[in-house]
Amino acid sequence: MNLNELSILSLYSAMAVYALAFISFAFDLAKRSAAVKTADEATGLAALASVPVGVGAANGAQPAGRDATLDPGKPAGKAGAAASAGTIVNRISARIANDAATPYGRSKSLRIGVSLTVLAWAIHLMADVLRGFAAGRVPWANMYEFAMTGTLLIVTVFLIVLTRADLRFLGTFVTGMVLVLLGIAALRFYVEVAPLPPALQSAWLVIHVFVASLGTGFFALGFALSVVQLLQFRREALVTTAGRVRLRFLATLPSAATLENLAYRVHIIGFILWTFTLMAGSIWAEKAWGRYWGWDTKEVWTFIIWTIYAGYIHARATRGWRGSRSAWLAIVGFSAVMFNFGVVNVFFKGLHAYSGL
């Protein structure tokens, strides 16, 4: 068995473990829903509650300012642990509130899910490294390899952020998405190991593509947070009007305001990485094609994505656009990222013809 076959084997193994992790995480969500139902019945407030269920307040966490437009900079809960200002990770970690309406500890399935994700990540890393050795270069030079490395980075970002902020509840989303992307990559994008064509022989391939994938990792996490934020916002609205909440587990997650702050912090890191991607890409384009910007399809989409996220950051600073509207922009932004990867690379004509398909 050669290195590449070993890499493929590892990749399939990693996918199997991701699938198990996904199931564990899904199980955890189901348990959360059940717990919320019990808590609701116990307090008898299920249908009547006009404030987030009382357990949260009893636990010392103050209910979050529900109106994000009025109360943006204010803390939504307890301060994070010792924090020396300024570092990037700290930005995500500080002030992670446990301001859930129904606080919920870490269930066994959640912990199993995280452990399995770490295991799957390790195998995934091995698959990626082996592919790199098999090819004798960085493993991100065609669609198959982009997908493999990009998803690896998504999980890496997720796991690093986990050491700082409790976003374990996103496990279902992260493992699920990675599983789908890896599945598509393995089935549709697979290509044999091939040497780099001259156009890709550049240090900028290493930098530009790596940073783009890393940025995508942050955008993915931000996207998930924004989606949960919107769901949570709806739940909070339903609770105040005594409506019926479908996704009960939401009550165990942070408030919409906290989720919005988290999403923002993740997004700005992604945005900076994307800005750098854009610049590095231009420098490379100048070296390879003799012009730094030529509105090639791939350049157009990189620009569109950058502009949408700049819009998102602006929206967060514009009265009337904070909260749900800006969350929608983040979702549009990530859709454009996925479109750029999955559709533009494969179907659009342009100079960036290296999908390897």
Added chain:
Amino acid sequence: MSRPSDHYDSPAPAPASDDVIQPRLGLVGWLRWFWRQLTNMRTALFLLLLLAIAAVPGSLVPQRSSDPNGVTQYFADNPDLAPVLDKIQAFDVYSSAWFSAIYLLLFISLIGCVIPRTKHHFQALRAQPPRTPARLMRLAGFTERTAPAGTDAAAAVDSARSLLKKSGYRVALFDSAPARGGREFSASAERGYLRETGNLVFHFALVGILITVGFGSGFGFSGQRVLVEGQTFVNTLLAYDSFSPGRFFSDSSLEPYKLTLDDFSVTYETQNLEAYGQAIDYSAAVSVTRRGEALQTGVVKVNAPMRTGGTDVYLLGNGYAPSITVKDPNGVVVFTDAVPFLPQDANLTSLGVIKVPDGLSEQLGMIGFFYPTQAASSTGAFYSSYPDLEYPMLTLNIYSGDLGLNAGVPTSVYSLNTDKMTRLTGGKTGVESLELKPGETQQLPNGLGSVTFNDAHPGAAANDFSGSVLRFASFDIHHDPTQVWVLSFAILALLGLLTSLFVPRRRVWVKAIESEDGSLTLEYAGLARGEDPALEAAVTDIADRHGRLLVSSTSAVPATEQN
């Protein structure tokens, strides 16, 4: 705040009441109103999103700037739709009136927004931190401590000042009016002015990029030139195959250096069977002579342009250039040249055109296919099975008649208009197309003369064709004086972005309140200006450090005073 009035951090607008009758606006009033609309955050946001949407069509429809052949093809495929799209500049999206309008409005808005903010920021930079609020209790990170006994209020606030200063705060001290007997001192501190500076630098750098790109690029040019191995090019306007000057370009700025393509070599993958025959390296060995200087040699590669004589030389394409000689029936040479053939596929099946306008009884045109390694499919059609010269073969279809060169219309050297010509070989003529290996000669039909496929390396062994056909390289030669500027502005933008997103801007207050029993209460609190997740931790940290500072300074005092 200096930010636009609808920045979330600005005071909320007074609720508009319906019965207020708006005074009639004069022209100036309207202009002012318009300007205010243009420079608020909502407009900026709208224009940004509009710009994103407006950029989409350019990726769906081929663009003249990046894919002119695609546009021609599109017109051929969609004869009804294409002219309509062309009317709305869909093939020139990024220079279209509507796209330009959006980004110009956006940038006017940007400038209108940033200038007043800059003014305010300069004022803020010189201003003192504001007075300490009367009650700190409701502010972020409020912390209350009791000072070690024997601490003096003024001294405590003084040590808080030096602590804050060391942490990069600007500090003002206040001596509040005595409240209920005891005295009250406070320090009001602010930091993070860099955040706004970074934001302004970022937005200004964007303007810088736009201006340099918009105006500066007018001074440059770009040109293309194909060189066969051994050929020389002199950097003058006429020597280019195609040339596009910027608006302000003058040809006196071309430095007439000489550039020779000495050798073009390609390395093919031969180990990895999955990628057998894939090109893994192109190297153009060139020599350059600048006026009054000795000859210099260099190598141009993809991804590694050569900078010389104020220009950048890029390697863009390459292929084979079979050398062909045509003689008249008497053996007099009427044409001899190495003709660049355009590659048609990965194995370099190449297509070329030879035009012989003079010297024969009729004008002659040939359409040639060149196969570096010829193979035949089951139907008998030829193709190339490998891109290097293993078994080279040239096939020629001959046409005679009017080449159309005298009509005064420029014609491409890569295409042959056969409308007014008669086909002499191949197709339905019943005459075989000519097939030539390097070094071979064949007679032209109708006794027109002969054609020779010259062997570029005649002395080689019988089966070694590796040097038999010359290669050509196509170079792009550019001059863009704005590149450095654009890069500098881009780096500035990135730095500005980093500071503005990661430097926290905050106010912190330390208050020392003497109570009647002589004990001293210390209060700490902060206020975020903009996104600042670490504020509370920072306030607690200051309180802790201040506490330690006070303890160490009081313990230095003789023990007797401490009771």
